[in-house]
Amino acid sequence: MPTLKLGAVMANYGENEAQGKFWNDAPGQSWVKHDLVMNLRLGNISDILFDRLKGVSASNALDIGCGTGSTSIKMAETLAQGARVTGIDISEPMLERAREKAADLENVSFVTADAQAFQFEPGKFDAAISRFGVMFFEDPPKAFANLRSAMKPGSQFTFVCWAPYEENEFFSLPLKTVLEFVPSEYELVANAPGPLAFSDKDYLSGILQSSGFSNSSIEVVKTSVDTADTPEEDATLLMQIGFGARAVREAELDQRRTDELYQLFLVNSKARQSDGIIKYAATVYIVTATA
Ligand SMILES: C[S@@+](CC[C@H](N)C(=O)[O-])C[C@H]1O[C@@H](n2cnc3c(N)ncnc32)[C@H](O)[C@@H]1O
Known part of the structure; x- marks a missing residue:
């Protein structure tokens, strides 16, 4: 019987080997393939994240x-010229x-690096943001302390991360379906x-505090992940x-078994569709903290 160790740590790639491999391998490539749809x-x-960023003015922001790069581009559009x-x-x-995507934007650039260990110029950024990009560090306190050191003291860090599994059908429904189909531990x-590393608010608060951020706030927001994709496209994704x-x-x-499982995913997707939109209930945390 296969054993599925979801979320298990497999360290050995500099400071973030497992995640480095994961995001450079098939899963990262799937995100590229489905970039438009995922956005x-x-x-x-x-929309919720950028609504909370309305009051933030910055001349040099980090994503x-x-x-x-969608949020990097949107952030550049949001900030002053x-x-x-x-x-x-x-x-x-x-x-x-x-x-x-940003080829024509001279004010948007990208660095390929592990954000936990990258040697940023101290105090370089006067705002930092992230949409679901800060939950993958082997050593979150170290990573967050490193990010804080890259920020100007007093500037704002604003990010969104997922609340617990049970409150996010986009994760829980497909996983339940697989686990019923393949008897697994x-x-x-x-x-x-x-994705769920920060779903425990106390743990997240502790990381923000121990890495030197102040005035932290974790706002619980109920929303949904919606798509106008067909059930077939949704099940495939x-x-x-x-x-x-x-x-x-x-x-x-x-x-043969993959095809059978796809049919079960398809049943789920059809059941979630109403008026041409497939909807999955979602709960996220909008987190703000001062560097
Ligand atoms: C769920 S994706 C979110 C991507 C993007 N922020 C978005 O919303 O479309 C998580 C991202 O975090 C990146 N990531 C994971 N670990 C990282 C690390 N140690 N340093 C920098 N990026 C990392 C992954 O490569 C991936 O692009």
């Missing part, structure tokens, strides 16, 4: 774990896509690097991105 799905959450945005990410395929390792997809990969199913 649309995260649209509600982006952490920027992926394919002349402001610069730097996106940092550990995934070369995702940054390749980011660089293509699995464990969601609390606080392990991964969920076989490639997210916890369900990870369980699918780890189960190493043959083609």
